[in-house]
Amino acid sequence: GAVVSQHPSRVICKSGTSVKIECRSLDFQATTMFWYRQFPKQSLMLMATSNEGSKATYEQGVEKDKFLINHASLTLSTLTVTSAHPEDSSFYICSARDWPGEHYGYTFGSGTRLTVV
């Protein structure tokens, strides 16, 4: 089945530094990837939609200069949290659409726990 690899699974960084999270589709080409943020005991909040070779589309209220998204190839999208602050601490999850594929599923990565100290 479709597999999405997300790395790192956990990262702790100092306030003011930048952190990059990678999301790779391992066995399929993902023209579109999605980035979510999830707070404890809450649902997934879509941050942005990443299209290969073009600029990401950010949801309302998401700072594009803080959350830089790059989707340079059909199998890799990255999210860079710039000048991270403690309030950016959260669980970040990527997802890729398996298209064309034998099923219509959106496959999710395993998530990245970001802690900013």
Added chain:
Amino acid sequence: QQQVKQSPQSLIVQKGGISIINCAYENTAFDYFPWYQQFPGKGPALLIAIRPDVSEKKEGRFTISFNKSAKQFSLHIMDSQPGDSATYFCAASILQKGSARQLTFGSGTQLTVLP
């Protein structure tokens, strides 16, 4: 606004019992309704999904019931096991060839299956 409303927020079931989680949607253009299971510290994993051309889909102990006229769908977990204890999310999307639309998620249900 495209919304998917999910209930209950939390559910406690005895081992062997039936767990039922309900969702309702507003956008009649939605044509793909998946359920995801999420364990703490992990990403969501697709459990089962249904298209609106069928009223029920069963995979093992998991069944989706779909009521198009009522714009509702539900997940039934038969013979619930402690290992099923997780957070369950319903979702909806519009499938469009050549374009990937985002999923709209429900608020989630924390299921606890007691041994």
